[in-house]
Amino acid sequence: MSNRSNFWVQLPAIGLPALLAASLAIFGLLLPGRFWSVGAFESMAFQMPELGLLTLAMFLPFVSAGFNLAIIVTANITGIFMAWLWVNMVPSDAGTGLQIFWVALGLLGAMLIACLIGVLIGSLVAYVGVHPILTTLGFMTLIKGVGIFITRGAPVSGMPPVVQFLGTGSFLGVPMPMVVFILTALAMLVLMNRTSFGKYVYMSGSNINATYFSGIGTHRVIIGIYVISSLICVLAGLVMNARFNSARMGYGDSYLLLTVLAIIMGGADPLGGFGKVGGLVLALFVLQIISTGLNLFGVSQHVSLAMWGAVLIFVLAAKFFNRRYYLPWAQRRAAGPDSCSV
Amino acid sequence: MGKNKTAETSRRLPERPPETPPARKRDSLVVLKHVSKRFGGNYALRDINLELQKGEVHCLCGANGCGKSTLAKIISGAHRPDSGASIEIGDNRYDELTPQESRRYGVQVIYQDLALFPNLSVYENIAFEYNLGHTRLYRRERLRRKAREVLDELAFSINLDERVENLSIAQRQQVAICRALVAEAKMVIMDEPTASLTRVEVNHLLDTVRYLKSKDITVVFVNHRLNEVMEVSDRVTVMRDGVLVGTYPAKDMDEERLSELITGRKIDFTLKGEAWATGKVVLEVKDLSRAGQYQDVSFSLQEGEILGVCGLLGSGRTELALSLFGLTRPDHGEIRVDGRPVTLRNHRQAIQAGISYLSEDRLSLGLILKQSVADNMVLTIMERLKNCLGLLSREKRRQTVAEWVKRLDVKVNDSEEPITTLSGGNQQKVVLAKWILTNPKILILDSPTVGVDVGAKSSIYQLIHQLAREHIAMVLISDEVPEVYYNCDRILHFRQGRVAGEYRPDSIGIDTLSEVIGNG
Amino acid sequence: MADTKAKTHPDRVVLYLALVMLAIGAFFSLTTTVFLSFANLFNLLESYAVTGIFSMGLLVVLVTGGIDISFLATASVVQYLTVLVCRQVGIDDVLFLGLTVAIVIGACIGMGIGSLIYYLDIVSIIVTISMQSVLFGLLMHASGGRSIYNLPAWMFRYGGTHSFKIGDTAYVMGVGPLVLLAMAILTWFILNHTTLGRQLYAFGGNPEAARRLGVNLGRLHLFAYGYLGAMAAVGGITQVFRMEEVVPSSLVGRELDVLAAAVLGGASLMGGRGGVLGTILGVFLIGVLKNGLNLYGVSSYFSDVVIGLVIILAVIATHYGKRKETEVGFV
Incomplete structure (x- = not known):
């Protein structure tokens, strides 16, 4: 019997959905009336997308056995660019059409900046072989320096109404930020599962040299990975601009750990090569639920941060025990007693 | 052409009982x-x-x-x-x-x-x-x-x-x-x-x-x-x-x-017997050199011909193959495919020109171990598996994999399982399928049967013969002399980066050839 | 025929670094009046001593092929806890005891991290990202983000600046550079003249071989990360000496400076390489650059940009050409 269809081997996959159900139940019970309310769910649906988009931005590099420590500063700096453009160029009485024009222009400019960043990072990793951690750490410092230099650390505030709608409005009952996130997640799903590029990313994550030897242009794949990652950061920056009505270096700093946590909880292998968008999205919901729940409990930001760190370690410990002790047991059961298959 | 060397067919021999150790009894x-x-x-x-x-x-x-x-x-x-x-x-x-x-x-x-x-x-x-x-x-x-x-x-x-x-x-x-x-x-x-x-x-x-x-x-x-x-x-x-x-x-x-x-059985060592070279020259290499790796290499290859390349490690065989595959660039010399000179700036150009290369290092360069059998097999031709929308077609992938698993007799339960679940021989068959799928004119096989059990070895040899019948030219790099001797039309002996000699199996005995090559 | 190109000899890296630093130093000496003065140089030494101490610990971890970005959080926690423990237990003016408390706390945190990495088989970057959050989050919560000014006497006595004379002129400097010197010598000794140190390099060069040869991998990990924790403690306390206060959030965020210094000095994230001299040179190369820019009147915002650029360029320079021709992975 193949491992894939065996009950015991697949059992751990129930972990995440179970956690989702459990957290919904527990917080609902502990905070009656406050948790299971339209307001709470709505606020979760508004809050989650910025983390979700950043997580999607981290997902591609992670699956390729790399890292992108610069996602947050990229989101910040492209957000600052867009904000600066809008604050300075959009007249306060502009009609919707004109606003949309400027928003589109701003997005275009921001994406060009993101492309540049992505190409530079990708080139260093692909052509020179600098480790992604070092590369993106360096770029993180550089971009943060540029951003703080430009803004002197101050926020750029005052988005045009169209953008504000993006942060506070809804479409068919679904909050706008969530719409953006869902569309992006769907696009990522298609990219990873149904395009050759997605396949190349998975293969590169497991063994980039073998992928190269199979005739794949891995340099282009790596650059593509970091460009797409940076482009998604632009969307994250846009959503943050919309929600906070301002842009600043430093927004979202605490999200870095959470993106890694969501990706790993979603089933990705820390060594690269594997990971599913579906799992990632599910993990994001769980994290948002727990985060909102804790918030409603009045737990401080700092304790939350420490807790997330502990959760990540716990999840990885659980994976270890699964791998080292549970899985071999389950596989032996799947293979049947006294199996001597060679 | 070619004489039959050994006439015996495969059969199982009774096991001889272990003999007692030699006279001097050691502790x-x-x-x-x-x-x-x-x-x-x-x-x-x-x-x-x-x-x-x-x-x-x-x-x-x-x-x-x-x-x-x-x-x-x-x-x-x-x-x-x-x-x-x-x-x-x-x-x-x-x-x-x-x-x-x-x-x-x-x-x-x-x-x-x-x-x-x-x-x-x-x-x-x-x-x-x-x-x-x-x-x-x-x-x-x-x-x-x-x-x-x-x-x-x-x-x-x-x-x-x-x-x-x-x-x-x-x-x-x-x-x-x-x-x-x-x-x-x-x-x-x-x-x-x-x-x-x-x-x-x-x-x-x-x-x-x-x-x-x-x-x-x-x-x-x-x-x-x-x-x-x-x-x-x-x-x-x-x-x-x-x-x-x-x-x-x-x-x-x-x-x-x-x-x-x-x-557990007597090996059937027979010479190839037939030759399938059509006479049309598909690859020509002239004075190819790369400092520190190989010098003044010249040879030509016909459709359907199997050229053996033998020599000890370090003799430049793999380095030459890497250059033919576009991964490295020679310092001077010329490569012609179908009569036209080609400059191979990277391996994708090589594949487009019709040259494919099966690496000698199966475990780290030929396969991606943690990924599935199916993914490994179709890695080289992903672009061909797309449907009209430009997205990968699951059906085409499934069909391609099923077809080649059958054709090469790959023993696998579930193609979506990691390729580590396959034996060495079956893994190598998947790698072969991967490269055959690129429709090469010239297929370079570098030590294709290392780590492969004997049963799979002989089916790989049969596959090579079949490919030759279909007019694919092949370069078989190996350091096992019998492998090269019994499967190739011509054999090039490489020593220290140069072609030291060219031999034909029908005009030299295998022992003599082993001598020559073994002496470096 | 050997298929490897001649790899960069570690001594050559140190030589290049020294030359570059001399060149930059010469440039600044010639173009500003202040650079080459004792006062400035002592200030430079003082400012980067703490970074240097941290880099000694990080070097040891990098040599084993791992990475740890939580050391600044560890340092901050050590600062805070040391003050608390000293108050609790009543250690007021005994340097030795105070230091011991600090180092023990730091080493324990480090060994905890090492255990997670080794015994639970978790990738070091992820463990240390997590631990940074845990440590920093708990610290900020416990301290409320407030600085501590009420330090035990031993911190005040050895802290601050001390005056000394060279010729007729009086100068002031803290103990930082001396501590750095001591830690550098200790690290150099451990890495080059103890079996354990050489095993660290061995493991970084070929982990599987180290396992097969029976190297005690658990002990190796505990030592490497524990040492970084101890260095974090020493650096943290030295920082307190300098500032004469404990500011919980002041250290975290400058991890790249330390990492870049080690990498410039020859260490690689893949392990097995790097040395004390190179790392120290790396620290002071960045220091000299920043100092010079500062003397030029460049705003500190912009100098961050310059440093970031320099680090990226330097990293490119040290990595270029290190890969085998047909390889596409990380170097």
Whole structure:
């Protein structure tokens, strides 16, 4: 019997959905009336997308056995660019059409900046072989320096109404930020599962040299990975601009750990090569639920941060025990007693 | 063209009972009883009983995957046997050994990958174990002296301070041997030591083995070829599929008998018989050179022709193949495909030109081990599996995989399982499928049957013949002379980066050819 | 035929670094009046001593092929806890005891991290990202983000600046550079003249071989990360000496400076390389650059940009050409 269809081997996959159900139940019970309310769910649906988009931005590099420590500063700096453009160029009485024009222009400019960043990072990793951690750490410092230099650390505030709608409005009952996130997640799903590029990313994550030897242009794949990652950061920056009505270096700093946590909880292998968008999205919901729940409990930001760190370690410990002790047991059961298959 | 060499067809031979060891009774050093080892669902070793004597040279023989490396690792403590095993060593009996324990009894292993530290110097590697177990001060002078002693004893000349990563393979092996001796070994296990050595270096190695024997040190060779080590071995143990077939005196052994025992049947060594070259020249190489790798290489290749390239490691064969595949660029010379000159700036251009290359390093470059069989197989042709929307079509992928699994007779339960679940031979078939799918005009096969069991070997040879029938030109790079001899139309002998000679199997005997090539 | 190109000899890296630093130093000496003065140089030494101390610990971890970005959080926690423990237990003016408390706390945190990495088989970057959050989050919560001014006497006595004379002129400097010197010598000794140190390099060069040869990997990990924790403690306390206060959030965020210094000095994220001299040179190369820019009147915002650029360029320079021709992975 193949491992894939065996009950015991697949059992751990129930972990995440179970956690989702459990957290919904527990917080609902502990905070009656406050948790299971339209307001709470709505606020979760508004809050989650910025983390979700950043997580999607981290997902591609992670699956390729790399890292992108610069996602947050990229989101910040492209957000600052867009904000600066809008604050300075959009007249306060502009009609919707004109606003949309400027928003589109701003997005275009921001994406060009993101492309540049992505190409530079990708080139260093692909052509020179600098480790992604070092590369993106360096770029993180550089971009943060540029951003703080430009803004002197101050926020750029005052988005045009169209953008504000993006942060506070809804479409068919679904909050706008969530719409953006869902569309992006769907696009990522298609990219990873149904395009050759997605396949190349998975293969590169497991063994980039073998992928190269199979005739794949891995340099282009790596650059593509970091460009797409940076482009998604632009969307994250846009959503943050919309929600906070301002842009600043430093927004979202605490999200870095959470993106890694969501990706790993979603089933990705820390060594690269594997990971599913579906799992990632599910993990994001769980994290948002727990985060909102804790918030409603009045737990401080700092304790939350420490807790997330502990959760990540716990999840990885659980994976270890699964791998080292549970899985071999389950596989032996799947293979049947006294199996001597060679 | 071609004469039939051996007329016998395959049949199973009755197993001959193991013969009693030779006259001189030596003391036992290590006795293994009921050793089994399972990895996941596969048995690597089944109920092995083996006795290794002091001061003997013992050869562990068997096809790749038969378990001999695993057995060596159990003796050295790198692996633990399943319960029920008994290892008697020194005066004690153990259920399993740790690396520290086995080293304390004087067991040293020289692994196939040498397990040296590339970033440390020669003397640090050699004397590494000297300080192991104590957080002592690192007395460099003492270590250097000890390393120098051993180097001199074995008459090796290597610079003590050179970093190991800058040494040649033969030199690294010398360092590994020295390391084993510094630790005052009673038994040295060498795992496939001759794979990358020239004839001269092999002889040097055998001298060293004789020296070790004279000091009453047991030497265990783990090897799948006997001819090189037959001169020095006392006894040979043959393993097949995890089972110990028997232990025999080396003087009663020859290559043919060994093959029989290893595979369980008589090998059908027949010359190819037919030739399928059409006369149309599909690849021409003229004066191709690359500094430090190969010089003035010229040859031509016809459709349907199988060209063998033989030579010891380091002779430039793989380097040439890498240039033909566009991964490296020659300094000068010309490559023509179908009569037109091509400059191959990268491997994608090579594939477009019709040249595909199957790497000699299956495990790290040919396959992506953790990924599925299906993904590995279609990796090269993903662009062709798209539907009208430009997205990958699951159906096309499934069909392609199913078709080729059938055509190549790949034994697999579920193509979505990781490719590590397949045996070496089946893995290689998947790699082959991957490259055949690119519709090459020229297929370069670099050591395609290394680590492949005999059954899969012969089906791979049949596949090669079939491809030739379909007018694909092939270059078969190998260092197994029989493989090249019985499957190729012509054979190029490479030595130190140059073409040293060209031979045709119908005009030279295999033994003569082996001589020529074996002498480097 | 050997297929490897001649790899960069570690001594050559140190040589290049020294030359570059001399060149930059010469440039600043010639173009500003202040650079080459004792006062400035002592200030430079003082400012980067703490970074240097941290880099000694990080170097040890990098040599084993791992990475740890939580050391600044560890340092901050050590600062805070040391003050608390000293108050609790009543250690007021005994340097030795105070230091011991700090180092023990740091080493324990480090060994905890090492255990997670080794015994639970978790990738070091992820463990240390997590631990940074845990440590920093708990610290900020416990301290409320407030600085501590009420330090035990031993911190005040050895802290601050001390005056000394060279010729007729009086100068002031803290103990930082001396501590750095001591830690550098200790690290150099451990890495080059103890078996354990050489095993660290061995493991970084070929982890599988180290396992097969029976190197005690658990002890190795505990030592490497524990040492970084101890260095974090020493650096943290030295920082307190300098500032004469404990500011919980002041250290975290400058991890790259330390990492870049080590990498410039020859260490690689893949392990097995790097040395004390190179790392120290790396620290002061960055220091000299920043100092010079500062003397030029460049705003500190912009100098961050310059440093970031320099680090990226330097990293490119040290990595270029290190890969084998047909390889596409990380170097």
